[in-house]
Amino acid sequence: MKQAKIIVVVLAFAALALFPLIAGKYGIDLVTKIMVFAVFALSLELLVGGSGLVCFGQAAFLGLGAYAAVRLSPQDASPSVLWLLPACVLAAALYALLVGALSLRTKGVYFIMVTLAFSQMAYYVAHDTPLGGGTDGIYMTTKPVLGALLDLDQPLTLYLFTLACLIAVFAFLALLLRSRFGRALAGIRVNEQRMRATGFSTYGYKLAAFVISGGIAGLAGFLFAVKDGFVNPELISWHVSGNVLIMIILGGIGHLRGAVIGAFAFALLQELFKSETLFGDFAKHWQLGLGLTIIASVALLPRGLVGVPQQLADRLLARAKPDPATDSEEPVDE
Amino acid sequence: MSEADVLLRAKEITRVCGGLIALNRVSLALERHSVHAVIGPNGAGKSTLINILSGELSPSSGQIELLGQDVTAWSQPRRARSGLGRSYQRNTIYPSFSVLENCRLAAQMRLPKPWAFWQDAQHCKFSTQVALEVAQRAGLAKLLERSAGLLSHGQKRQLEVAMCLATGPEVLLLDEPLAGMGAEETERMLTLLAELKKDHAILLVEHDMDAVFRIADCITVMVNGVVIASGSPAFVRASAVVRVAYLGELSDAQ
Amino acid sequence: MDLTTFLIQCLNSLQYGLLLFLVASGLTLIFGIMGVINLAHGSFYMIGAYMAYALAPLVGTTFGGGFFATLLVGLVLAVLLGYLLEWAFFSFLYQREHLQQVLMTYGLILVFEELRSLLVGDDVHGVAPPDILAGTLPLGEMMTYPVYRLFISAVCLLLALGMYLVFTRTRLGMMIRAGSTNREMVQSLGIDIKFLYRVVFAAGVAVAVFAGMVAAPVSSVYPGMGNTVLIICFVVVVIGGIGSIRGALLASLLIGVVDTFGKVLLPQASGVLIYVLMALILLWRPDGLFKAG
Numbered sequence: 001m002k003q004a005k006i007i008v009v010v011l012a013f014a015a016l017a018l019f020p021l022i023a024g025k026y027g028i029d030l031v032t033k034i035m036v037f038a039v040f041a042l043s044l045e046l047l048v049g050g051s052g053l054v055c056f057g058q059a060a061f062l063g064l065g066a067y068a069a070v071r072l073s074p075q076d077a078s079p080s081v082l083w084l085l086p087a088c089v090l091a092a093a094l095y096a097l098l099v100g101a102l103s104l105r106t107k108g109v110y111f112i113m114v115t116l117a118f119s120q121m122a123y124y125v126a127h128d129t130p131l132g133g134g135t136d137g138i139y140m141t142t143k144p145v146l147g148a149l150l151d152l153d154q155p156l157t158l159y160l161f162t163l164a165c166l167i168a169v170f171a172f173l174a175l176l177l178r179s180r181f182g183r184a185l186a187g188i189r190v191n192e193q194r195m196r197a198t199g200f201s202t203y204g205y206k207l208a209a210f211v212i213s214g215g216i217a218g219l220a221g222f223l224f225a226v227k228d229g230f231v232n233p234e235l236i237s238w239h240v241s242g243n244v245l246i247m248i249i250l251g252g253i254g255h256l257r258g259a260v261i262g263a264f265a266f267a268l269l270q271e272l273f274k275s276e277t278l279f280g281d282f283a284k285h286w287q288l289g290l291g292l293t294i295i296a297s298v299a300l301l302p303r304g305l306v307g308v309p310q311q312l313a314d315r316l317l318a319r320a321k322p323d324p325a326t327d328s329e330e331p332v333d334e
Numbered sequence: 335m336s337e338a339d340v341l342l343r344a345k346e347i348t349r350v351c352g353g354l355i356a357l358n359r360v361s362l363a364l365e366r367h368s369v370h371a372v373i374g375p376n377g378a379g380k381s382t383l384i385n386i387l388s389g390e391l392s393p394s395s396g397q398i399e400l401l402g403q404d405v406t407a408w409s410q411p412r413r414a415r416s417g418l419g420r421s422y423q424r425n426t427i428y429p430s431f432s433v434l435e436n437c438r439l440a441a442q443m444r445l446p447k448p449w450a451f452w453q454d455a456q457h458c459k460f461s462t463q464v465a466l467e468v469a470q471r472a473g474l475a476k477l478l479e480r481s482a483g484l485l486s487h488g489q490k491r492q493l494e495v496a497m498c499l500a501t502g503p504e505v506l507l508l509d510e511p512l513a514g515m516g517a518e519e520t521e522r523m524l525t526l527l528a529e530l531k532k533d534h535a536i537l538l539v540e541h542d543m544d545a546v547f548r549i550a551d552c553i554t555v556m557v558n559g560v561v562i563a564s565g566s567p568a569f570v571r572a573s574a575v576v577r578v579a580y581l582g583e584l585s586d587a588q
Numbered sequence: 589m590d591l592t593t594f595l596i597q598c599l600n601s602l603q604y605g606l607l608l609f610l611v612a613s614g615l616t617l618i619f620g621i622m623g624v625i626n627l628a629h630g631s632f633y634m635i636g637a638y639m640a641y642a643l644a645p646l647v648g649t650t651f652g653g654g655f656f657a658t659l660l661v662g663l664v665l666a667v668l669l670g671y672l673l674e675w676a677f678f679s680f681l682y683q684r685e686h687l688q689q690v691l692m693t694y695g696l697i698l699v700f701e702e703l704r705s706l707l708v709g710d711d712v713h714g715v716a717p718p719d720i721l722a723g724t725l726p727l728g729e730m731m732t733y734p735v736y737r738l739f740i741s742a743v744c745l746l747l748a749l750g751m752y753l754v755f756t757r758t759r760l761g762m763m764i765r766a767g768s769t770n771r772e773m774v775q776s777l778g779i780d781i782k783f784l785y786r787v788v789f790a791a792g793v794a795v796a797v798f799a800g801m802v803a804a805p806v807s808s809v810y811p812g813m814g815n816t817v818l819i820i821c822f823v824v825v826v827i828g829g830i831g832s833i834r835g836a837l838l839a840s841l842l843i844g845v846v847d848t849f850g851k852v853l854l855p856q857a858s859g860v861l862i863y864v865l866m867a868l869i870l871l872w873r874p875d876g877l878f879k880a881g
Contacts, residue, residue, distance in 0.1 A: 054687045102867050105874040109625050109686055109830060113822040114870065117863055120819050124859030172451075181448040183455040187428060187439050194426040197388065199414030199443040199501055208448070238819070242694045249691055285705060291698030298691045299680070 057119030065221025092218020137232025252304025429483030488519030605844025620831025630818025636800020670793030829876025
């Protein structure tokens, strides 16, 4: 079973690598954007699925990475990816350290509300202060390069670079979640009290996860800024934080591929509802369709898209065997 | 009773919460190679006492010494790392993990190496080895791969104790390990406790009086947050104060 | 800052704080008693403001009434809306995890926003206060203060007092407080807990809608107003402590002061100040200033 999953993932990434061969300019641009959001969604999956921390302020770290990319890029010469990318990741990770250190003192619903509030704080800094450049946003005049090898101003190069980042983040998180650190996070998610009674300093583990997650979101921000060449405060709006939560729940929490699938599904849903060919004039009210879809998918697909095959299988099994509950060896859902 | 044998000492623990005195100057000492039982009616403060000893709650006044050190200000994880293990009255096992993983995760605490993110935890020799030993000791060797949520109640309580042991503690605080168990399961648990007694100091909070009098070397009786008697089982059984306050039915049945 | 300006800012702080309290009290109550975190709570405030704008001409032509009649009609509609919403949607959220509640109510915000867009459009509107309240009171020698703002503070205070009396002096209040701590016990006493929850929810909605209606003449009516107020309500609840009405009142007034004086003294940083306040209080008390009760 596990081999099959790995093969599917590898095939999917291979398909993404080959996609530019058949896609036009619009397709490459769209899929690049989706892959950036997939990286963003993966960062949140580490927190929500991996550690049980529902963060409603992930947009702040995306925004910080993006704003850092623009602010740190010199006006005249193309900066090198080798220092700019890590700098953006670091900037986002530092803000995550600050926010995490304070927010992780709270639990449950408080944590959700506090992370949202800190994200709003970042929004106001971007919106009202000269540091952020105000509502108009700021432009990136030069795009980063890697010597003569990579010029991220080229769409195809950026596409492949983004794909490489996505694969790297996916692989890193896969390793992290099965490592001792990741297992400790899983224990904290299931029963933090028990972990503390065992001797784990859970605050430290959660803070580390929060910072790593923030850094990855910062990477997504860097890619976002490079792709659009432009950032504005709306990148830090809570709608962005809400959307990325929807992505991971749509895809399926508890699975890394759920984050990627969710990013694709969400982007496609948005394109669908915004499509004027399908909805004509009503397309400007696309948020209505999106809102209803969100409600329906949370209510009807508790395990997300990743869980659909299992949900169907359970349904079929329930019909075949009238009472499967007693002797079932199915693992208990958390 | 030499000082070196006292592994955990509570001195005059008092806890006041909202106007209520939950614990009033409670003192006790846990010695190596012994089971010290704490009994008392509901509301006596037994759970509060364990929570204070383990570090989940802070006392309003009093001191706690673990292995000779003053740990009153220490957090729960810190005490756990220093040799204090505790099990809970309600199961706190991880239901979605296998029995082996439950024990392994607890054992991991001894060698956490969180930075080694490239290493697969399941292949961690140290924690897996300890987990196997501990599961064996708790009688769960045949159930390693089973999902913990599917165990019988008695097996879950055994797992609870196994996880406690995985961290290599010297002192064990066991909160009603026999809760909800049938006769056969109780026997198994008591055998396990008798074996554990050889290397550890055990504090046992229990309601099962037969079990308590069988296995305890020392019994402390609490009523309404106050220790009303403390001593050997024979002493407690003979104590008029205790009889009046708590053991009424038992003395009639003798 | 001279004395009169100081006094004006104090009155503004009070008015803003009390208005915030009305909205936040609904949020903290619904969470404290039913355990539901409702992101769409700010939308009720927005609905109230748009109601004040849209209903006024209707009420004028149908009943011949003015501002106060509109308030009454709006209140009745709000209670109905709350009742229906609880029955049709929110009652399904009680047993769900917080993440699911967050997302489902987030979807609800989107639905409300678009429904409003379809029904009333996206324009910004002003609502005029009624004539009797449209005047100003003299303050000191040179300044004046709008009567309507004093009216807002007075009305909010009255409502707050009313809520306090209902909670502490009536049977309904006692049942609500009991229901929040021990659901099964209340049910076994023969009290219909479903009905109780519905009443609490409808009351929470009604109060938020009422706040929006009453605030419309001073804050104007615009599409994003619900979201802005929601996030500030979150800050109120975090600072005050979830489920605590006392905490919500204290936190709202605190935020009223910090925000109002902040805008005057440090205009550049004004947006950030309340979050800094929240951060400082979290350092000191991670569970908020008061526990529920």
